[in-house]
Amino acid sequence: MLKDTQLLTELLDDRTKEFAFAKLVSQYKQPLYWHIRNIVKVHDDADDVLQNTFIKIFKNLDSFKGESKLYSWMYRIATNESITFINKKAKRMQITNEEAVNLAINNLEADVYFKGDTIQLKLQKAIATLPDKQQLVFNMKYFQEMKYKEMSAILDTSEGALKASYHIAVKKIEEFLRTN
Amino acid sequence: MLPKKQASGFQVPKDYFSSLEDNVLTKITLTQFPKKSGFTTPEDYFSTINSKDFIIKNNSKPKVIKLANWKTISIATAVAAMLLVFFGLKNQMNPITIENVETVQLENYIFNTPFDIEELATMLEEDTFLTDNFSSFNVDNLEDYLLENTSIENLISE
Numbered sequence: 557m558l559k560d561t562q563l564l565t566e567l568l569d570d571r572t573k574e575f576a577f578a579k580l581v582s583q584y585k586q587p588l589y590w591h592i593r594n595i596v597k598v599h600d601d602a603d604d605v606l607q608n609t610f611i612k613i614f615k616n617l618d619s620f621k622g623e624s625k626l627y628s629w630m631y632r633i634a635t636n637e638s639i640t641f642i643n644k645k646a647k648r649m650q651i652t653n654e655e656a657v658n659l660a661i662n663n664l665e666a667d668v669y670f671k672g673d674t675i676q677l678k679l680q681k682a683i684a685t686l687p688d689k690q691q692l693v694f695n696m697k698y699f700q701e702m703k704y705k706e707m708s709a710i711l712d713t714s715e716g717a718l719k720a721s722y723h724i725a726v727k728k729i730e731e732f733l734r735t736n
Numbered sequence: 737m738l739p740k741k742q743a744s745g746f747q748v749p750k751d752y753f754s755s756l757e758d759n760v761l762t763k764i765t766l767t768q769f770p771k772k773s774g775f776t777t778p779e780d781y782f783s784t785i786n787s788k789d790f791i792i793k794n795n796s797k798p799k800v801i802k803l804a805n806w807k808t809i810s811i812a813t814a815v816a817a818m819l820l821v822f823f824g825l826k827n828q829m830n831p832i833t834i835e836n837v838e839t840v841q842l843e844n845y846i847f848n849t850p851f852d853i854e855e856l857a858t859m860l861e862e863d864t865f866l867t868d869n870f871s872s873f874n875v876d877n878l879e880d881y882l883l884e885n886t887s888i889e890n891l892i893s894e
Contacts, residue, residue: 574791581787589782593775603781610790664774672774679770698766699773719755726762729769 560626567617567626577614584627585610587700588634594695595638597660597680599669605641609634628709635692635710657684675733682732686725693718694725 566576588609593602612633620629646656661680664670672680683691692711696702697718704715711718 574787577791578787581785581790585782585785589777589785590775594773597775599775599777599781606785607790610785610787611792614790615792669776669778670774671776672770672772676770676772676774680773698769716751719758723758723762726765730765733768 564620564622564626568620573617577617580613581610584630588630590700591631591696592634592638594699595635595692596641597657597664598667601641601645601660605634605637608641609637612637625709628706631710639688654684678733678736679729681736682729685732686728689713690721690725690728693721694729697722 563576563580566572567580569576585606589602589606592605592609593599596602596605609630613630616633620626624632642653642656646653649656649659651659661677661684664672664677664680670677683694686694689711693707696707696710697704702710704718707713707718708715713721
């Protein structure tokens with residue numbers, strides 16, 4: 557794995573930009589995909605958002621000032637693109653974002669790219685009942701096994717607040733699983 | 737004899753013990769949750785993700801500025817349609833009536849248009865000829881007028 561600073565230097569040099577970008581895509585396509593998938597739920601939608609994300613990353617490389625780590629900048633783009641996607645989908649269907657996500661979850665049982673059992677489906681429904689940021693925190697900590705330090709840089713929230721948010725999310729999910 | 741008890745030198749992170757209970761309870765709860773989300777991808781999906789698909793090349797061709805495009809044309813059409821509607825409405829609000837016509841124009845029209853006396857008669861309503869309208873006529877004045885303003889030839893031709 558290339559160090560962040562070395563990769564960034566190569567990305568900002570026109571002579572090495574495309575080669576460095578290929579390495580970037582190779583290194584981050586899976587983690588970014590799963591980050592997006594946990595938000596949008598459906599594979600085809602995640603594929604669209606992933607592509608939009610990489611296009612945006614490439615387009616904006618020259619304006620990346622390096623105030624944050626490269627990976628946290630990319631994850632922020634991926635998060636924003638996912639939310640924008642859900643917003644557009646909801647607007648098209650003239651429903652709320654929450655309803656759009658619930659619709660996607662209710663369709664998971666028939667989804668070819670969902671091999672989960674009853675409890676996994678229930679877990680997705682439980683996660684969908686959480687406030688938006690708590691959902692992000694839970695998915696990033698539980699499924700993506702991110703460290704609080706990494707999450708703090710991406711979500712621009714203190715580690716303490718993230719830990720508290722995670723504990724609350726777990727309690728709420730436990731309550732949902734117990735009562736549903 | 738053991739040396740005097742001293743601190744070990746080991747330290748813990750800030751708020752470690754205050755958050756320990758929450759951390760342990762959360763971990764215990766999480767053991768009940770499924771480990772995986774259940775989401776899957778098509779076979780070999782990630783091998784299809786190619787950086788070349790995301791690279792936007794700067795176009796070296798000179799930019800062609802279209803003189804007219806669908807947007808310009810549709811805006812022009814909309815403005816023209818609005819003007820037509822506006823003037824159409826304005827005409828409806830101010831219809832041309834006899835009151836709008838200049839007197840000179842009306843006189844010119846009457847003098848220059850050959851009217852058929854019978855056509856004119858059909859236009860006049862019966863009550864226009866109320867005999868009362870003639871009741872104030874002075875017969876002497878009429879006789880004087882006829883004597884002064886007519887000739888026997890004109891009377892015979894009529």
